[in-house]
Amino acid sequence: xxxxxxxxxxxxxxxxxxxxxxxxxxxxxxxxxxxxxxxxxxxxxxxxxxxxxxxxxxxxxxxxxxxxxxxxxxxxxxxxxxxxxxxxxxxxxxxxxxxxxxxxxxxxxxxxxxxxxxxxxxxxxxxxxxxxxxxxxxxxxxxxxxxxxxxxxxxxxxxxxxxxxxxxxxxxxxxxxxxxxxxxxxxxxxxxxxxxxxxxxxxxxxxxxxxxxxxxxxxxxxxxxxxxxxxxxxxxx
Numbered sequence: 386x387x388x389x390x391x392x393x394x395x396x397x398x399x400x401x402x403x404x405x406x407x408x409x410x411x412x413x414x415x416x417x418x419x420x421x422x423x424x425x426x427x428x429x430x431x432x433x434x435x436x437x438x439x440x441x442x443x444x445x446x447x448x449x450x451x452x453x454x455x456x457x458x459x460x461x462x463x464x465x466x467x468x469x470x471x472x473x474x475x476x477x478x479x480x481x482x483x484x485x486x487x488x489x490x491x492x493x494x495x496x497x498x499x500x501x502x503x504x505x506x507x508x509x510x511x512x513x514x515x516x517x518x519x520x521x522x523x524x525x526x527x528x529x530x531x532x533x534x535x536x537x538x539x540x541x542x543x544x545x546x547x548x549x550x551x552x553x554x555x556x557x558x559x560x561x562x563x564x565x566x567x568x569x570x571x572x573x574x575x576x577x578x579x580x581x582x583x584x585x586x587x588x589x590x591x592x593x594x595x596x597x598x599x600x601x602x603x604x605x606x607x608x609x610x611x612x613x614x615x616x617x618x619x620x621x622x
Contacts, residue, residue, distance in 0.1 A: 388424075391424060396433060398410060399444060406441070407422060407425070407442075422439055425437075433445075434446035461503075472507070476521045517579075522586060527553060533587060535548075535563075536584070537576055538580045548568045549576075552564045552566060561578040562575050562576065573605070
């Protein structure tokens with residue numbers, strides 16, 4: 386990582402946390418704590434309002450805006466590929482936002498990069514236009530922590546109704562999947578978005594519930610993965 390990029394990252398990290406130690410910064414940026422001490426000192430000398438000291442932690446005294454750094458070819462390609470995938474697979478709302486964001490990015494590129502185009506893309510000519518019709522309302526409901534009723538068609542083509550708490554949407558093995566806490570089963574349940582035949586937002590909000598949040602599901606999956614790995618490595622008797 387270039388030093389200029391690292392200085393920019395330090396400021397961005399400090400903007401999102403109240404107190405961050407040099408050790409935490411060093412681990413995030415994969416450098417030594419001595420390098421962090423030197424970088425923070427240089428940032429302070431350049432006028433960035435950082436408070437704190439070595440061994441205690443650092444924070445920004447007040448909000449500060451740092452102009453974004455210029456992209457190199459690999460960074461620009463990563464942005465282009467990501468934007469193209471969102472345009473194709475992210476639903477109408479995010480797809481439109483991705484197109485507008487890319488226009489803004491390209492507007493500030495230097496001339497040497499303006500014509501640069503990645504050869505990786507996500508084609509949309511074979512997609513059903515209605516395949517992702519529920520992505521936007523599901524994403525909005527998850528962000529607002531709003532109960533929804535799903536009409537879901539299983540692999541046997543049977544349709545059932547479920548009242549769920551939408552927690553997250555993730556792209557897995559070629560399809561979007563909705564992670565929920567299912568009220569009927571009182572457990573986590575996953576639903577393929579392309580099998581949802583109907584959706585009703587119930588205008589009721591759910592509160593934080595220990596053991597029923599996205600973080601709890603991730604921990605549960607980590608435990609299952611570790612258990613599978615241990616079972617695989619266990620010698621046969």
